[in-house]
Amino acid sequence: MRGTTDLLLVLLLAAGFAALPVCALLPSLSGFAVASTVSYLADEALHVRAPGFVRRLATLQLDRTLRFAVRTVMLLALAERMNAPDSVLVAALAVFSAHFALVMLFTALHHAIRRRRVLPLVVRNLDMSALPIPKQPPAVLFRRFLRKLLHLDLAAHVGLLVALATGSRMPAYVGFALTVGVTAGAVAALLGQYVRVRRMPAREEIFAEVNRQLAVHRPEVALYFSFAAVSRDFMYQVNMWIETLEQLDRRPLIILRERASFRHLSRTGLPVLCVPKADDLAELDLSGIRVVLYPGNAGKNVHMLRVAEAKHVFIGHGDSDKLASSNRVSKVYDEIWVAGRAGRDRYRRVRHAISEGAIVEVGRPQLAPIRLHADHTPGPRPVVMYAPTWEGWSDDDCHTSLIPMGVPLIEKLLADDVRILYKPHPLTGRRSAEAAAADRTIRELLEADNERRQAVPARSASAEVRSRLARIRSRLDELAGRQAGDDAQQTREARPPAHDDAAEWHALHAEWHRLFWESRGPVAHHVVLEQLPTLYECFNQADVLISDVSSVVADFVAGLKPYVLTNAHDLPDEEFRAAYTTAGGAYLLDRACSRLPDILRSVREPRHDPMAPHRRTLKEYVLGPDHPTSMARFNAAVNALADKGAAELAEDRTLWESTDLVG
Structure with a gap:
């Protein structure tokens, strides 16, 4: 629960349900009507304000259906205590029983339709119109159906209460008829949808059509991604590569x-396939794929590595000094592509596992949007971006500064009159309660300082600006292909893009960010939790970055602005810089943050920035040279490897044919 209001709603819900049996047994019609109304309204409000609390009730077997059933039973008890006519009582019992039975039947049909509409794969940007996939049932029948159906008992409840108050049976029968009639109508409508969905295409038809479409597109390069149940938090690993893929000479997939x-994929005009099961992935005709790119190491990568006709490349999702960025698992790939010489040196840690010839330096094409330090115009207050990494899967790879020094760091920054952009890692707090608590405290500190300074907090932008931002987001979602409907509906409507909308996408992105930053004002702190504003747009706003050992630091180096690495264990400077490549151009911040004033001086007084020349040297070492461009080098690497794979494949086929002839 988020606060006093939520707690009040919980107390009202409990009081309403506690009063129902009391009022029913007294009996007190007016008291029962008030208690029932309070329980209804508090229940609905909690669903909106505190869904987590409502889910917790369900784990205690106090789910929504049971709560509605309790209200119904108490109403019948009230009617019996008030000596309602037997005909009314019998009719009420029959109607409420029929209503719950119809709700159960509707639920069974709903589940059956959902199961039948689950396709073995989901498609975007391929023409699947040849498949006879029925439309998704109307939202009024399908979305939040249980909530709607259970509320249909309101007519019967109100009718019976009015009948008890007036002594007339007619209101009760009218309410009963409405409840049963509308519920039965909903069941009949859904039954019609169930008949339609029985004509869904078979699995064989779906794969035959997908393979026909792949034969038309003839993809040569595939970007392959898997990351289990936390895909939403890791989709940046795919989205950062989309524009690079779209600029390749070879046709990508x-x-x-x-x-x-699939649901959190960014805008792209490239064909996209989402194939959850390994057996289904094997049904795809990928014989034309010459290069497979992997932005992350995951267990399901083995399902793609089986494609012998292709060359397999680990491209990663950033250049980090973490040990996880250079592990022995990488040996399964034909090549490993890194940004610059620092990446090559990093893999020398596993010298006996990774050969020198398997490592190719291709730069970081994604970093083009980052503005250079010379092109940056500082605001009235220094803008400090604090972007700590998360606590890692284990203590061995825990590099976060949040736990040992995050809160004191923010307190000292606030005391030094700077503006803070706080962007925690999406997985912060997943493993460590301490990290979650520190993250929560930092957000509270920033909000309190905004209020103290009477700065414009994030939520108080004008209604006109909020409306404009919402409209832009809606259009961006539309351009990204996030259509309404389930996966089957999206596959049914999948089509190759009618025109190249990249220009509109970039223009809307730029407009959204302009409005967003202008509406926040030049002094307000901001917590960045969503995909917008983007990481690189936050870089462009910042005067200095404070971060931990992570790929965020390597990307920030591209702008040549001052940056700070946290040294939470207070290692000697020489030892820390020797251990982490990106520390070569960084200011190092001790756990007590005693060096912070001197570091901020390098921002306020650029002449006192002794690390500036080191950053220029480090940029080329970590990210590679500026010429030729990263995009040109990446494209050349794809072409070279694809040609190499095709030549080897042709050689193998010649060898097989000659062997067959000899045989």
Whole structure:
């Protein structure tokens, strides 16, 4: 629960349900009517304000259906205590029983339709119109159906209460007829939808059509991604590569393995396939794929590595000094592509597992939107971006500064009169309650300082600006292909893009960010939790970055602005810089933050920035040279490897044919 209001609603819900049996047994008609109304309204308000609390009630077997049943039973008890006519009581019992039975039947039909509409794969940007996939049932029948159906008992409840108050049976019968009639009508309508969905195409038809479409597109390069149940938090690993893929000479294809990944994919005109099961992935004709790119290491990568006709490349999702960025698992790939020489040196840690010839330096094409330090105009207050990494899967790879020094750091920054952009890692707090608590405290500190300074907090932008931002977001979602409907509906409506909408996408992105930053004003702190504003747009706003050992730091180096690495364990400077490549151009911040004033001086007084020349040297070491461009080098690497794979494949086929002839 978020506060006093939520707690009050919980107390009202409990009081309403506690009063129902008391009022029913007294009996007190007016008291029962008030208690029932309070329980209804508090229940609905909690669903909106505190869904987590409502889910917790369900784990205690106090779900919505049971709560409605309790109200119904108490109403029948009230009617019996008030000596309602037997005909009314019998009719009420029959109607409420029939209503619950119809709700159960509707639920069974709903589940059956959902199961039948689950396709073995989901498609975007391929023409699937040849498949006879029925439309998704209307939202009025399908979305939040249980909530709607259970509320249909309101007519019967109100009718019976009015009948008890007036002594007339007619209001009760009218309410009963409405409840049963509308519920039966809903069941009949859904039954018609169930008949339609029985004509869904068979699995064989679906794969035959997908393979026909792949034969038309003839993809040569595939980006393959899997990351289990946390795909939403990791989709940046795919989205950062989309524009690079769209600029390749070779025809690309994106293959995802989790439905959650598909829903959070950014805009692209490239064909996209989401194939959750390994057996289904094997049904795809991928014989034309010459290069497969992997932005992350995941267990399901083995399902794609089986494609012998292709060359397999680990491209990662950023250059980090973490040990996880250079592990022995990478040996399964034909090549490993890194940004610059620092990446090559990093893999020398596993010298006996990764050969020198398997490592290719291709730059970081994604970093083009980052403005250079020379092009940056500082605001009235220094803008400090604090972007700590998360606590990692285990203590061995825990590099976060949040736990040991995050809160004191923010307190000292606030005391030094700076503006803070706080962007925690999406997985912050997943493993560590301490990290979650520190994150929560930092957000509270920033909100309190905004209120103290009477700065414009994030939620108080004008209604006109909020409306404009919402409209832009809606259009961006539309351009990204996030259509309404379930996966079957999206596949049914999948089509190749009618025109190149990249220009509109970039223009809307730029407009959204302009409005967003202008509406926040030049002094307000901001917590960045969503996909917008983007990480690189936050870089462009910042005067200095404070971060932990992570790929965020390597990307920030592209702008040549001052940056700070947290040294939470207070290692000697020489030892820390020797351990982490990106520390070569960084200011190092001790756990007590005693160096913070000197670091901020380098921002306020650029002449006192001794790390500036080191950053220029480090940029080329970490990210590679500026010429040729990263995009040109990446494209050349794809072409070279694809040609190499095609030549080897042709050689193998010649060898097989000659062997067959000899045989």
